[in-house]
Amino acid sequence: MMNKYSFTLIVIFGLLTAVLLLAWDQAVEVADTLLTVTMWSLVALLVLLPLGMLTLGLWFLSNRFIDNRQKWAEASLLTAQARQADKQADNLIITANPGEQVYIASDQDINRRSITALHLQRSYRSNGNGDSPLLHESTAWALMQHLHSTVNAPRNITHNAPQLPAGNPPETAAVLPQHLDLLPLIDGQSPSLNRVIIGQTVDEAGQLETLTMPLTEMVHVGMVGSSGWGKSVGVQSLALQLALASETLEMVFIDLEGVTSAPFQRLNRLRYPIAETEKDAVAILNDLKGEMDRRMSLFSPHRVQKVSDYNALTDVTPLPFIAVFIDEATSILENNAAIHDLLAQSVIQLRKTGVFLFLAGQEMSSKSMRPMIRRQLSSRIAYHVGDHWQAQGLGIGKEAVYLNTKGRAWTIFPGRQKALVQTPFVDAAAIEGLLERAGRAGKTPSTAMPTRAEPEPTPREQTILQMWDDNASLNQISKEINGQRGGTYNNEIKEVLKKHGVSV
Ligand SMILES: Nc1ncnc2c1ncn2[C@@H]1O[C@H](COP(=O)(O)OP(=O)(O)OP(=O)(O)O)[C@@H](O)[C@H]1O
Numbered sequence: 001m002m003n004k005y006s007f008t009l010i011v012i013f014g015l016l017t018a019v020l021l022l023a024w025d026q027a028v029e030v031a032d033t034l035l036t037v038t039m040w041s042l043v044a045l046l047v048l049l050p051l052g053m054l055t056l057g058l059w060f061l062s063n064r065f066i067d068n069r070q071k072w073a074e075a076s077l078l079t080a081q082a083r084q085a086d087k088q089a090d091n092l093i094i095t096a097n098p099g100e101q102v103y104i105a106s107d108q109d110i111n112r113r114s115i116t117a118l119h120l121q122r123s124y125r126s127n128g129n130g131d132s133p134l135l136h137e138s139t140a141w142a143l144m145q146h147l148h149s150t151v152n153a154p155r156n157i158t159h160n161a162p163q164l165p166a167g168n169p170p171e172t173a174a175v176l177p178q179h180l181d182l183l184p185l186i187d188g189q190s191p192s193l194n195r196v197i198i199g200q201t202v203d204e205a206g207q208l209e210t211l212t213m214p215l216t217e218m219v220h221v222g223m224v225g226s227s228g229w230g231k232s233v234g235v236q237s238l239a240l241q242l243a244l245a246s247e248t249l250e251m252v253f254i255d256l257e258g259v260t261s262a263p264f265q266r267l268n269r270l271r272y273p274i275a276e277t278e279k280d281a282v283a284i285l286n287d288l289k290g291e292m293d294r295r296m297s298l299f300s301p302h303r304v305q306k307v308s309d310y311n312a313l314t315d316v317t318p319l320p321f322i323a324v325f326i327d328e329a330t331s332i333l334e335n336n337a338a339i340h341d342l343l344a345q346s347v348i349q350l351r352k353t354g355v356f357l358f359l360a361g362q363e364m365s366s367k368s369m370r371p372m373i374r375r376q377l378s379s380r381i382a383y384h385v386g387d388h389w390q391a392q393g394l395g396i397g398k399e400a401v402y403l404n405t406k407g408r409a410w411t412i413f414p415g416r417q418k419a420l421v422q423t424p425f426v427d428a429a430a431i432e433g434l435l436e437r438a439g440r441a442g443k444t445p446s447t448a449m450p451t452r453a454e455p456e457p458t459p460r461e462q463t464i465l466q467m468w469d470d471n472a473s474l475n476q477i478s479k480e481i482n483g484q485r486g487g488t489y490n491n492e493i494k495e496v497l498k499k500h501g502v503s504v
């Protein structure tokens with residue numbers, strides 16, 4: 001094609017040049033007009049031809065570039081999808097018949113995948129639902145099998161399938177209940193801080209086990225899950241047990257929606273009225289910080305480091321543990337820098353001074369909660385989550401994606417294996433009834449919140465707070481107060497607002 005065009009162009013070019021040369025030589029008589037037309041055609045050809053070629057070349061190159069970029073993007077997408085499926089495949093719960101071999105792809109990198117023959121763990125044998133695999137499970141499994149046969153996988157697997165231990169064959173292994181009521185579990189028991197019921201699990205021997213933990217070993221608890229899978233009910237069932245426990249204890253609720261904490265309104269173990277506003281939450285956390293400082297200063301003359309050692313002394317008034325429940329904690333922390341700061345500042349002192357956190361939230365990722373708080377959550381409960389990033393901060397997000405029963409959760413508790421647990425259900429009326437019967441519901445709701453521990457705003461700070469309340473922007477306030485705006489000037493205003501519990 002190009003050759004044909006080039007040939008035509010060369011012929012036209014040649015003819016025009018010939019006409020010009022002949023006219024120059026006066027060998028032929030050429031009309032002036034024809035001469036002018038010929039000359040201009042030649043000039044046009046000489047100019048347009050390289051231009052055209054240049055444009056064509058550029059067009060060709062850019063097309064190739066776009067093409068390559070598209071291919072590259074598609075390849076990246078495919079790799080990402082393969083990695084995602086691959087990661088999920090690592091966490092499938094597989095049910096196999098006795099004697100069947102199961103292979104697990106142990107390396108997440110597709111190119112360096114290694115396939116290991118693994119013996120099914122007994123604790124993973126019954127997960128309480130024998131449904132057929134979901135579409136994404138089958139897809140992930142199919143992908144793994146495909147990779148198994150094509151990438152670095154042993155062609156002939158010669159290991160013998162290990163024998164399953166005798167007794168408790170899978171058919172008779174216990175199955176987690178789909179629903180577990182708390183009341184029968186605590187009926188006739190005397191609730192104690194040493195025996196907080198978390199739920200039921202299937203133990204190593206394939207038997208149903210009621211999982212309990214002492215409060216002091218749980219320390220701080222993080223509970224994560226998508227909306228409607230059981231976080232608030234979980235908070236209530238733990239709080240009820242602490243409320244009924246025979247040991248002394250003070251309890252604190254921060255619950256901006258006011259629903260989870262409602263049945264505890266009249267609990268006589270409440271250290272403060274239930275905090276339903278961010279301002280009250282700040283006041284409470286400030287007061288708790290003051291209490292922790294007070295406790296630390298009580299410890300030092302006795303040279304003790306923690307509340308249990310202090311309480312073991314003979315000549316002191318024992319200090320009660322304080323359990324702090326914060327529902328929708330991560331959304332509060334994301335929206336209110338002052339609360340986030342306060343919690344981060346006190347987190348190290350909490351355990352030593354006997355203050356235990358129960359934080360529930362829809363997301364516990366690195367962006368929703370500072371690492372120094374997340375790292376203190378030594379007990380983790382993950383209900384169903386939409387994707388593993390949601391529970392990434394607690395390290396059990398991948399498994400939690402596959403949960404499909406309300407109240408079912410993957411749990412990690414100090415000193416225990418990761419376990420699948422059916423957490424107990426309890427409703428508001430039952431909580432109120434039990435508190436009433438146990439004589440723990442005497443208190444009439446009080447409106448007195450602790451006074452703020454930090455100093456009252458200075459006149460300058462008052463002006464800033466007033467302007468912010470009047471909807472002035474940071475720039476406007478800074479201009480008014482500092483005479484300058486932007487950058488560090490605005491930051492200084494932000495700090496003042498944060499200090500007084502305003503989220504900017
Ligand atoms: N342990 C449980 N056993 C059985 N059903 C449960 C359990 N926990 C919760 N449910 C059911 O799920 C519903 C929602 O539970 P819950 O309010 O605890 O969800 P949530 O995770 O707090 O949701 P949100 O993020 O929207 O507040 C409950 O009303 C109840 O019907």
Ligand SMILES: [Mg+2]
Nearest residue numbers: 231232233327
């Ligand atoms: Mg809730």
